[in-house]
Amino acid sequence: MKTDILRGERLKEAEKRALELTSSIESDLEILEEVITINKAHIIMLWKNNLISKEEVKAILIALRKAKDMNLDKSLEDIHICLENFVIESIGKDLGSNINLAKSRNDQVATALRMRLRLYLLDILSSTINLCSALLVRVKENLDTLLPGYTHLQRAQPISLSSHLLSYVFSLIRDAKRLISCYERANECPMGSGALATTTLPIDRKFLSSLLGFDKPLENSIDGVSSRDFLIEALSDLSLIMTHLSSLSEELILWSSKEFNFVEIDDKYSSTSSIMPQKKNPIVAEFIRAKAGSCIAHLIAALTIVKALPRSYNLDLQEINQHLWSACKDTLNSIEMMEAMILSLKFNKDSMLEAIKDPMLLATDLADHLTLTYKIPFRRAHNLVGALVRVSLESKEDLRDSLKKNIAPISQRLLGKEIKLREEEIDKIFNFKEAVNRRNTLGGVSSKACIEAISKAKRSLEKLNLLILKKRESIEKSFKLLKDYEVEAIG
Amino acid sequence: MKTDILRGERLKEAEKRALELTSSIESDLEILEEVITINKAHIIMLWKNNLISKEEVKAILIALRKAKDMNLDKSLEDIHICLENFVIESIGKDLGSNINLAKSRNDQVATALRMRLRLYLLDILSSTINLCSALLVRVKENLDTLLPGYTHLQRAQPISLSSHLLSYVFSLIRDAKRLISCYERANECPMGSGALATTTLPIDRKFLSSLLGFDKPLENSIDGVSSRDFLIEALSDLSLIMTHLSSLSEELILWSSKEFNFVEIDDKYSSTSSIMPQKKNPIVAEFIRAKAGSCIAHLIAALTIVKALPRSYNLDLQEINQHLWSACKDTLNSIEMMEAMILSLKFNKDSMLEAIKDPMLLATDLADHLTLTYKIPFRRAHNLVGALVRVSLESKEDLRDSLKKNIAPISQRLLGKEIKLREEEIDKIFNFKEAVNRRNTLGGVSSKACIEAISKAKRSLEKLNLLILKKRESIEKSFKLLKDYEVEAIG
Amino acid sequence: MKTDILRGERLKEAEKRALELTSSIESDLEILEEVITINKAHIIMLWKNNLISKEEVKAILIALRKAKDMNLDKSLEDIHICLENFVIESIGKDLGSNINLAKSRNDQVATALRMRLRLYLLDILSSTINLCSALLVRVKENLDTLLPGYTHLQRAQPISLSSHLLSYVFSLIRDAKRLISCYERANECPMGSGALATTTLPIDRKFLSSLLGFDKPLENSIDGVSSRDFLIEALSDLSLIMTHLSSLSEELILWSSKEFNFVEIDDKYSSTSSIMPQKKNPIVAEFIRAKAGSCIAHLIAALTIVKALPRSYNLDLQEINQHLWSACKDTLNSIEMMEAMILSLKFNKDSMLEAIKDPMLLATDLADHLTLTYKIPFRRAHNLVGALVRVSLESKEDLRDSLKKNIAPISQRLLGKEIKLREEEIDKIFNFKEAVNRRNTLGGVSSKACIEAISKAKRSLEKLNLLILKKRESIEKSFKLLKDYEVEAIG
């Protein structure tokens, strides 16, 4: 067990197990690199503001360069103490003891969380865009692939596979926009907030913020160390992505059942059974569906932990971090797996076509036709068709055949006038391909509407890509600046 | 029990209780006005696109004008059927039966939810701004009110009451920005999506969207009827506001305890006991703290319900609505109550001052001073002060007194050199007012830093107010246009 | 607004809106009857212990008899004040003012919650038993109805419909046992705990507890007013029932899709579409599935609200009650709807039989046969069958046909010896009825195993019924005793 640089003179020894349980070393691994970067920037800021000597900054920076491979001792409280310990051991107390001057673990950890999170957000954004692109590939291939659209899991109306897949693209584009909003709120810098009340030393928070790639410093130090809404917003955004992916997974599971048989998931994303050799199980889709549950739980953990917590730093906040990292990793993995799986899907167009053939799916078209052509107000037309459907079900006849036989007497009974449809009208109404292409309004399922939607989606994705690029460049630029100062200091 | 306009010819009678349980009439009351407006706009759109006659549009509009007071029958499935029923009963089947031409309950309810939600969002935004303004009033009054800042509920460093209250202002400003982002994603129009696949009729979705005050139509009809991420985003934003309010409530409860005695909550927001006549209980603060728990639960309900739901409409979605409305109302009430309570608080400055007087709170200042003036590297200075604190606690002496006696031998032991502090140095270090004003960096707790923060907060609030105003105006403009068409149609 | 009997002399007037928001009158309606009963029992206990006069007890009891129809004023804090108000107004301050002697709202509400909850628990228990009985009716009818069992929603092995439905019966029996355990922990009496520290008066808590039908008084007064674990345990038990019902609902939704077509849900529990007249939607099943989400959320609300709440009464506890009542009602409704729906189901045995015919489902049987008869160790047999399955899939041949052709060469390749199966062996292996009845071990899917399981289930249900009966009788007996004292007092 390491000698603790903090408690030595103030508190008696801690119980070993209490120390290990409350230590955050393990989940701090996620922010090791960020904590090193923050220390570099902080020390450079102190030097540039004449708060420490050139000698000190040089020695500390050299030590920090080696810190990535330092030994992480779980009997230490956290990464922050671990790093300070390492630096002081490397270069001695005289040169190293100012590394924590004018800062605290409270502002440092809040800053590191934001820096690590912004990288995850960018990666999740990029992977979301990639998933959309993968979906668009399949959209373009399937403009003429027809299948039933479902409501309440009952066949409702004929749609194109493209329109169905496009529905996920547009949901995911909103998800990506949410991540951008979240990024902008997360990318503000708490450094300089100190324990909660800034510091008595004349530090330069704006300079520090810009060295670390933030848009600006946070405006209040107590808010800076207390608030975790930036990460809860992220957890909520990830939960929404995961619910979208869980729905897509659910459909892949349904569709790859023998009963639907609409799709075959590649062997790569399937397993078999330890006992039933014929089985091919859609385990990756199930994995993603389940992870949605875990992601929601991580969000709840964070909300429940911050609820009714007084300002400012309380150790409870530390417990949230592992939930954040788990959610980030699970979401990233799920999106990337989904992308690969989507690209490998084999759609069984024949099964889809078989499913769409039931003329029942065009009951709405029949009602619309009666309204448009025969001026039967819609609800009456709807009732008339409802009656025809019922007769057809009861007599187990195809709706088309039943229609021919029964429309005259039923319309007579319900509307007081006899309606008859010509053969070519009926053919037109019950032509599935035409039916899909009749749904041609903005956002519709026709191939024309889908083609328009594809270009809109592409434009949105391009804009998003540009935003991601800019954010990545802005971080790189800051880190380049930091590097320049580092070189100047080390000489 | 009403005769059902839908099922009559298609299905046999429903069980009464099944009908009542699955009916959404009760929670649909929230969207009654929106559903009427949508029907007006839809019918005008149909007319302008020559899909129904002038006579029909006129009759339907006249009926819709009376619909607000129609009888809501809980044996009907929902508000949509109820309204169609009412119109047809009012003006007869011949004139009224086209009211549902080219639309469905699925797109209509999604549209109405968005319209009602956007009003709630604007009201919650306005009340959030008002709460910030109320806090700023107290901030300005308390620039020189000093109290201990706490971490881990232990007195940490002296701060100003202003800086503490400002921390909530800046958290709430972020909350408001989140609501704006959410508003923009919510304000897109699903109308025209039909059941899931738009319609075979040549409708004009852009015109309809603009009549209803939306920014634009949604780009895919299946997404339009399936997606509820807009409202889950809202629930998540409300949960974040409520966690901030729950922390503020927690502090008001703590601070109004006899032990802290920092604040007196007005009698208006308190109750007494049925058995202990001396009691004065902070029940409004407790109410808000508890509502944070309910709000989180409403969010979870929504996430759990949409998880793994296949596209497109499933009745499960209906269950979410009551959670949404409860969360909106609870949040609005909580913010408004908090605003009133904040304005009525009496701060006990004497108790705060008493609490801050412990020289222990300036241990950091002592360490900083040793570093700055005596060039003792910070961690060494921190250890030295730690040792002085321990001695002072063990001897039950005031830190100042203990310091004078012990700094020389302890510094000799720990640093190998004897440090002595002059009386006036010590006075300066342990002057609380100066200590607060020494924390003068951007975002700090000094009165100067707080004054700067106030003007930044004000600028943010003004910007937000302008955005809210614009959004309200844009809705009004659309509704004015709708009204003009209505007048034109009715003549 | 009523004059408040409590605050009058102690606090200035409350703000009307604060009062309305913090008032629990609305959700207290659930416990109106229980609060009246508690007051009766309490007043009788005071009288029997000579703490109030015969005259007082008589007057108060007469007033309490009318209290059920009293006017509930939402500007009053809660039902407790409302009732005390009503009694004092009815019989005057001199006779009525002792009604709250030696008790508090804190113990009274905790007692009333337990009394109301135990009724809900008994009703939910009875309805769970009824649902099990309904399922058993269908189990008995379908011992020979065969269908595929699924894992990962892939057809796995043939099972009987009986065994499938029995799986729910046994899950629900565990749920019922949980409710019994919960009941026993809930049925302990807090009355006499007072605000938190009992009372200075010599009351008789055991007598009071027995008058109210409780098993015994709680052993510590602070625990008595602080703890809500009894109701959170109930919420958790309800959530488990609802997850079981949600799975059954999910299967009914799947099975009533055109693709599965295993079941037809009665029109009574279905709706049609406002636009697609052919639709028949399983809305009651969807309703139940969604309610599972709400029930989980109510549980979370309660857990989140009590988390980190200090002892003893805090107003936060009041917020939990509405979650409890909603969950109780939703669960009771869901179970009863499910029972009715189950009894009305039409199973499509033909579709099930069609689905089971794929010889793939008997791949395990083939492997088992190879192990048993040909002494091929199981994993080798499994691999051999896996290879046969693959060839059969690739050649799109029926597994039986493919087997005959390929088992010899493939076994030669994989095992180094040639296996051949006789025609009658193959017939036996691929006979579905026999395959189900081969699975004849305890808990198996054969009709024999199912018949045994039915009698075990029945015995469990009978035992549960007996327990419910005893609990109901015990309450009735106590209430009878209370009634006797009432008659004695009123004379």
Next chain:
Amino acid sequence: MKTDILRGERLKEAEKRALELTSSIESDLEILEEVITINKAHIIMLWKNNLISKEEVKAILIALRKAKDMNLDKSLEDIHICLENFVIESIGKDLGSNINLAKSRNDQVATALRMRLRLYLLDILSSTINLCSALLVRVKENLDTLLPGYTHLQRAQPISLSSHLLSYVFSLIRDAKRLISCYERANECPMGSGALATTTLPIDRKFLSSLLGFDKPLENSIDGVSSRDFLIEALSDLSLIMTHLSSLSEELILWSSKEFNFVEIDDKYSSTSSIMPQKKNPIVAEFIRAKAGSCIAHLIAALTIVKALPRSYNLDLQEINQHLWSACKDTLNSIEMMEAMILSLKFNKDSMLEAIKDPMLLATDLADHLTLTYKIPFRRAHNLVGALVRVSLESKEDLRDSLKKNIAPISQRLLGKEIKLREEEIDKIFNFKEAVNRRNTLGGVSSKACIEAISKAKRSLEKLNLLILKKRESIEKSFKLLKDYEVEAIG
């Protein structure tokens, strides 16, 4: 990457990353020992039922003995495959290939989860009992330690520290009883359920169940592999324990604040600050408070994952396991830490006494006295005391002094008769020690009532201890039997 014993002949290669993500090897480590035990028992059962040879059973058992140290390869799906692989590699395909005869991963994992969980439940039970015993130690020491009881965090009435701590003891005893109930439902055996439909082989499920220490086999195989309510019940019970611990932690945090100063937490369970050397932070209490949030989240994860999942095994179930183990470990750690912390607490009796001295706390006693001695009906007495309190607060006088001056005129005004109290009456009413001991009814705060409560608590704990012991013995007995068979087989 290992060659997969399952998919080889059936499916093409899996994608490496898909394999790693869906692999449960890591969280399966928790059940390694249990899986080995199950395999031993299963293989012995097969042998005793003449399904495999003596030679096979011997070879497999010898291999299984070494399996604890086998290499766990994360490219394998799970522990089950890993173990089978290991056995076959150790002893060859001819001897090892029957290890999975007549069982499946589905029943095996459900069995192993229950076996591992029951150990955790026993350990958590024992630690809960230990925590109760630790609390009882402090209870016995503090029968005469007085402090204010709080409601709404306002001082309410004087209580003894013993009664306060006892309130947790009785809450925890209920928690322990819940765990016992849960244990009994969890300790039923799924083995033999196979994939979902048992097996075609004549296995002996009762024998297997008894070898593994279960009370009996589950009655339905589909229920056996599908149901996870046993573990969700456990998660819910753990959540309740954690909410109780979170409240106790909250109070320790409050009480160790300078403002309360009721308790000093030992240095062993505290930390200091990286910047403020005077700080002593109650981090272990904060750790436990936060873990309550995580535990609730694990419960939600499980509920959300099983919601609407069709029967029988779906991979989603695997995701739940890590939540279960995390919750078990966190709860166990929290209870044990709490026990140690409780034993180390130093109570500041002087601060408590100071806090109790406010005569306001005895306002109820004054009202009770007026009712008992002067026959002023309670609500009138309560109002009279309320008025006295208000005057005392407004005049900033001690309630005793104010009382003497004002009771006569105020009683005249409110009651129409003048009340005067003698000096010795007042002394008696406002004697704090007497006031606590006046609260002497069953469950009260007097030392007499607390002493009675202690013996009741002890009896409950002894009963629980006995139950735990019996359960441990029953498992040991089974494992002894298993061992005997093992020895017989290996010879």
